[in-house]
Amino acid sequence: MQAVRVGICGLGTVGSGVANLLKQNGEEILRKTGRDIRLVHVGARRDHPDCDLSGIRVSRDIFAVVNDPQVDIVCELIGGTDSALELVRQAIKSGKHVVTANKALVAQYGEELFRLANAAGVSLMYEAGIAGGIPIVKAIREGLAGNRISRLAGIINGTSNYILTEMEVSGNRSFAEVLVEAQALGYAEADPTFDVEGIDAAHKLTILSSIAFGVPLRFDAIYTEGIANITVEDIHFASELGYRIKHLGITTQSELGVELRVHPTLVEKTHLLAQVNGVMNAVLVDSDAAGQTLYYGAGAGAGPTGSSVVADIIDIARNFPDGQRIPNLGFEPEALLDLPILSINETQSCHYLRLQVLDRPGVLARISTIMAQHNISIESLIQKDVRKTTAPIAIITDEVLEVAIIAAVSDLEALEEIVGSVSRIRVESF
Amino acid sequence: MQAVRVGICGLGTVGSGVANLLKQNGEEILRKTGRDIRLVHVGARRDHPDCDLSGIRVSRDIFAVVNDPQVDIVCELIGGTDSALELVRQAIKSGKHVVTANKALVAQYGEELFRLANAAGVSLMYEAGIAGGIPIVKAIREGLAGNRISRLAGIINGTSNYILTEMEVSGNRSFAEVLVEAQALGYAEADPTFDVEGIDAAHKLTILSSIAFGVPLRFDAIYTEGIANITVEDIHFASELGYRIKHLGITTQSELGVELRVHPTLVEKTHLLAQVNGVMNAVLVDSDAAGQTLYYGAGAGAGPTGSSVVADIIDIARNFPDGQRIPNLGFEPEALLDLPILSINETQSCHYLRLQVLDRPGVLARISTIMAQHNISIESLIQKDVRKTTAPIAIITDEVLEVAIIAAVSDLEALEEIVGSVSRIRVESF
CATH class of the missing domain: 3.30.70.260 (ACT domain)
Structure with a gap:
């Protein structure tokens, strides 16, 4: 069987993680899946110190990867929604399968991109965009495909969970103090707005809600509240009352419609979700047949995110050489249910x-x-x-x-x- | 697209759960997957009180389902390893895909059955055999396909976990007392040997180890120890020392070989695995890229097990009408690594x-x-x-x-x- 040829656009933490993983475990992947997956082209403005690209074509222009006829699968790992959007559009139009780790792109432009992908007969995969190394998209789309899901609740932003955990463990440190520490440790960005205000979690929840309930991506309709107002006093009181405070993304479906909300939440201490600490992520799913299932793992980092990108590549590669499109399962624009999104007031x-x-x-x-x-x-x-x-x-x-x-x-x-x-x-x- | 026609053999808890789930969620499955999955034939010695089979062909001879040219996918849900083995062999030889919930069958006869399935070009799926509603087989085979797994540890027998949890919660009830209660509640069989002696967990661990490490099914080589000797005193001491006692299946891979063992284990109280209570199951996976991930859910019951059977049916149905075989990923007899299984003494x-x-x-x-x-x-x-x-x-x-x-x-x-x-x-x- 011919090799499946992969191109990577963007060589930051995730891009270098994917390149290294394909190199390190390529033989094992071949043994397990019968697919010879080869990185053939990397587009990046600069090299990455942890990444040896010898023998691999490197371009400083990311669009060179998209235009390379030798590339079957393009990995969009540059982030953002400007060049990334154009890159994914072009890749799809060139008939290439696309794997992305970009939740903002999927949450905001997913509908257009999935329509393009369906028309072109290529796959657009995004497991790495949500909860890092946890195969949660696969669990919902495939593992629980026979179920009706009623609620999904997740700790899907490691930065916020790290800050809340440290505030609780220390017993006396404020949000602002812990945030500074998280920035020093690299767990929070210099501008932490996306994480601590819940925007990153909102992107992820928008996608999870869409695949769980088969509704359109409604990032515009999500209610979002961050953790900046949580005090140590709240954490102490919550604890006395039997709870821990977690920053959750929650989406539910009932006869009334779909709830889509990200906010700090008191969770009973004895529940597994309350035990998820530090930068770890977890997603809880309530469904009619399987009941309550929970998926836990690292929400970010080169290894975990790389693991999910490679899993998507392997899923696509399994269908080679025909390369048929992987159905989006509940994400097909034509099969979506246009249920009302409830406002937070409802x-x-x-x-x-x-x-x-x-x-x-x-x-x-x-x-x-x-x-x-x-x-x-x-x-x-x-x-x-x-x-x-x-x-x-x-x-x-x-x-x-x-x-x-x-x-x-x-x-x-x-x-x-x-x-x-x-x-x-x-x-x-x- | 033509309907995908399913036959069910065995109408106990799992069989009736699958029949009801296909009926109840059939429309939703069609919307999400584009696949019209229809139950067309049920083989069972008697009807099930919770299951309305009107409009569906019913035979008292389970082999009538296997021989029915109208059936594309046979679900083997009779259990045991006598008729079940013959049934699966015949189904495969008739060119039908097979979904089973039978861990004993796969653990003991998997090698022969996978060879037969590969030769016949049909799928043999078994998600429901391990950890009920948790999509753990899919997570390992697909979600973590890019990783090298180093260790897998699971609470994979709900009966044992229920007994240990109750002994701990009560603080003074013996194994024997709680066992009698578990039997009255239907959580333990009249003959509880399979569950409390760890044989059921050993079947499941044998399969998990094979797919995690790509080694043959070595049920003969597994070390198994039950929970009958655990005392309340042990539980108290463990607690004082910072641990809970859980009955775990553990399999590891190192340069020395593969460890395969089921035994009571002290787990640090703060770890998620220690927080899994009652009849719930959880599987922890340590892998090189994704790091530590954990999968939690109900280990048994009509709904959870039915959910996994239906997920397998949908996976097979996705490839219709070609109906190409789903690769076993690390379970292909020809790709297995014959690593030594370490004896417990090593x-x-x-x-x-x-x-x-x-x-x-x-x-x-x-x-x-x-x-x-x-x-x-x-x-x-x-x-x-x-x-x-x-x-x-x-x-x-x-x-x-x-x-x-x-x-x-x-x-x-x-x-x-x-x-x-x-x-x-x-x-x-x-």
């Missing part, structure tokens, strides 16, 4: 509230009255007697509609016994 | 020892001397002062060769200050 959750109250008689009664007026039940409450003029109170509510909790919080903040604003974090049961 | 582990000693001066010194004579370091030790004539001691050793620990235990048991035999459980770090 969703229901339990909530954690933290208030700072003046130490006066009748405060608790006033708080309880306001909650009752909004028809909100209190599941648990902790009041700290700190022998100071103000004391913190933490509350876990029953499940309520977003609009009701917003109104209740607004009324609480209007009470003169409540100092400052009320912190609010959603609580999710698994 | 393996190294840390060990937990529990001894009952007479309350006399110098006992600890004698124990330490024996350990030192065998060149075994003690990592931690707890001696309980129970103010009785005998007291328990628990020890965690450093990593030692099996033969050394056996010799040391034998010398310890010969000490007149040690009452009864020494309990020994392996300790594994992840």
Whole structure:
């Protein structure tokens, strides 16, 4: 059987990881799959210190890889959505299969790109874009293909999970302090917005939701909330109440429509999701036949992301020499269900509230009255007697509609016994 | 596209689960995959109360399904290795694809059956045989196809995990007591040998090892130890030392060869594997590129096992109408590496020892001397002062060769200050 010829565009962490992995495990891959997968062309502005490209054609122009008739599969590993978009368009139009690790590209331009790929009869694969080395796209598209999925919840941004874990472990370090440390360790970017504001997680969740429920990519409709407002005090209260705070991407499907939301969430300590620490990722899937399954692994890095890129290459290579297109399974533009995406105001959750109250008689009664007026039940409450003029109170509510909790919080903040604003974090049961 | 026609042999829990799932989610599967998968023939000695087979041909002779020219894919769901073996042989020889949930069959007769399937150009799939609804075979064969796997460790028998979990949660119930309860709840068979003695786990581990390392199925060479000797006292000591006791299947590959062993194991409490409770299953994979990944879900039941059978059916159906064989990836008899399987005596582990000693001066010194004579370091030790004539001691050793620990235990048991035999459980770090 003839060799399957791979081109890589972009030689950063992921690109060099893929090049090294193909070299290091090429023989083993050949033995296991019967496919001789060869890296033949790399397009990159500069070399990578950890990557020996001897014997491989190297171009400084990434488009030279796309235009190389010797290349069967193009790996788009440059990131971003400018050149990457043009590169993937051209590769598809040249009849090449494409493997990408670029979640932003797929989340924002996936519909166009999948239509192009379907028309050209080539595959467009993106396992590496979501949760690094965890084969979660494959698990949902293939492993759980017989199921109806009702909910998917994931720790899908390692930077945020690292920061929350360190805040909890240290017991006294603020978000800002840990962020600086994460930047020094290379776990957070100089501009950390994409990670800590949840945009990166939103890109990934958009894609997961689309393949889980067969709905269009609706990055425009996702609700996103970051972790910058989480305090050590919240982490302590959550712990006392039996929870850990995790930054989750959650998407659900019900008769009402699809929920798409990224936000800090209180998760019961005993649940596996609460035990996922540091930069690790995990995705939980609730489905009708298989029940609850969970997938855990490293969310980033040369090895894990490279592993997923190579898995996609092998999946494509299995169909060679015919090279037939791998069906997108729930991602075919023509088979998508245009279910409504619910706005956050239409969703229901339990909530954690933290208030700072003046130490006066009748405060608790006033708080309880306001909650009752909004028809909100209190599941648990902790009041700290700190022998100071103000004391913190933490509350876990029953499940309520977003609009009701917003109104209740607004009324609480209007009470003169409540100092400052009320912190609010959603609580999710698994 | 023409329909893909499925036949089911055996209508127990799994068979009825598959029939119901195909009916319930058939339309959704068609939308997602473009494949119209139809159950056309069921072979079973009797009907199933939860399964409506109206409109489907039913035969009391399972071989009628195999001989039905209308059937493209045969699901062998009768279990056992007598009729099942003959059934799968005949199905393959008739040019039909086969999906089975039968780990015993694959572990013991897989080599012959895969050769037959390869010769006939049909697929033989078995995702449902291992860890129920968790797509672990797919994860290893495809999701991690670019990796070299070094170790795989799994909680792959729900009955044993349920018993150990209940013993720990209750804090005072013996193996025998919990077993009776598990039998009443339907979590354990009337004859529980297969589950609690580790034979079922050994079947599954044999298959996982073969696909992870590309070695032949060596059920004959596996080391198997059950959980019947685990006491509540062991669970308490393990907990004090920072561990939980789990019944694990572990397989590793190194330059020396392949380890294949099923036994109770002390796992650090903080590791995800230690948090897998009740009848749930989980498989941990250590690989060179992706690092550590873990897959969690229900290990048995109509829904989870049915989910995996249907996923295999869909994988086969994707290649219709050509119906080309799905490569076994690391399971092709001609591509297997005949690495040596190490005997348990050649393996190294840390060990937990529990001894009952007479309350006399110098006992600890004698124990330490024996350990030192065998060149075994003690990592931690707890001696309980129970103010009785005998007291328990628990020890965690450093990593030692099996033969050394056996010799040391034998010398310890010969000490007149040690009452009864020494309990020994392996300790594994992840």
